[in-house]
Amino acid sequence: MKIYADNAATTPMHPAAMKAMLRCMEECYGNPSSLHTTGQRAKETLETAREEIAEALNAAPRELIFTSGGSEADNQALRSAAALGRKQGKTHIISTAFEHHAVLHTLERLEREGFSVTLLDVHADGLVRPAELEAAIRPDTCLVSVMYANNEIGTVQPIRELGAICRAHGVLFHTDAVQAVGQLPIDVQAQHIDLLSASAHKFHGPKGIGFLYARRGVPLTPLIEGGAQERGKRAGTENVPAVAGMAAALKEAVAGMEENAARLRVLRDRLIEGLNTIPHAALNGDPIRRLPGNVSFCFEGVEGEALLLLLDDRGVAASSGSACTSGALDPSHVLLAIGRSHDVAHGSLRLSLGPDTTEAEIDYIVENVRDVVAHLRGFSPVWRDLTEGKAAFIL
């Protein structure tokens, strides 16, 4: 059996997205900045895509700029809000400890440039408390950045509440919605979102393309200087085929969103229930307020990379927040942020389901995770100490 359970890393492309790209490459090879018909044809494709994407978010087309992906959009959102804040004498930013590194590393850089950063607690359930956000806002706060849904543990934040608090205090609100777009309904107006980042390959579109939504009136600072593309906010000839593919993928994702989410939730809960029968294992993050397809577990006494390599041998593609998978010494900052100890965080496994996942696959995954965990525990000195009472079980 071959099972792809790593849809949070990236997704297979939707046939409609591939078709849109191919059509674009064949028929709209022009440069959208060219004045001739061939160029204008490409321009039209670009602007139609922008309209379609804007509609899916309840945004206006001119509020979207295309970027190389989620990381670039995050960088630009933060840098733009910081630049505006500095002009107004506001140099305080609020975010969370478990943001994507595209946000965290940008914040670290801004700190070196004189900004102060408050990272909100995400608690054991992986959720921000709106009251804690409100309490953290200061007169000099220029930006709040909270991810819509976490990429590792899948917890979904109360975005509308957070957005309303920011709006009431006159503070810009950015959300990294890379894991949410195409999975959860988004309405930038109702949710009081000022800036939003997205990436196409997370919703069955192509890699290397994404977008940044910036509410009208929020000035963007270009990261790349050059031509006047994207109204001067992002230089460089637009990747028209990728944009067309992204729009087509989002259209499909939004059309099937409710049905897909309902189906995924059933499978997700079946997987959680199955993995919960493995002793000394625990789900990471809130069991309900999480992405429809995200399952993240920690297994005591085993290491995550070994776990996922053996699962790969059995045809299951998954991922882990173990340090060994990234070459870092520390395990995932996300798991540490929700209070998992180092020992336990090394034994993490993320399974992210997709539209092709079946019930039979879920049962196959449960059985094989159980086998592999038992195999690895069989010669783990950590597990021996735990079972012989020389160390205390955490999970």
Add this chain to the structure above:
Amino acid sequence: MALYSEKVMDHFRKPRNVGVIPDADGVGQVGNAKCGDIMKMYLKIDDGIISDVKFETFGCGSAIASSSMATELIKGKSVSEALSLTNKAVAEALDGLPDYKLHCSVLAEQAVRAALEDYETRRREQSR
């Protein structure tokens, strides 16, 4: 492109000399769970020769493969030969490790050394 060499994967999938030696003459444990790797080596030594060796490892694929390979390299060898085992020899025998995984081979060398030191300590205490 594969993450690891075939040799690493072979030792990871089918680790040699896994387990414990209840009446071991030397036991060594290195690493800690905080950084994600722990190796424990058990040695049986007869007449200065390592007659049996077993290991237990909590760690990634290359940590498991490195410990497995280390046991193969010292089994049947004299104590002094085993003491000269280097992390480089472990890594080479595995047809190489990715740079950021070389510490796994270092840990394997240290685990062998720790077990041999334990053996020496026990011997000194017995002869006292």
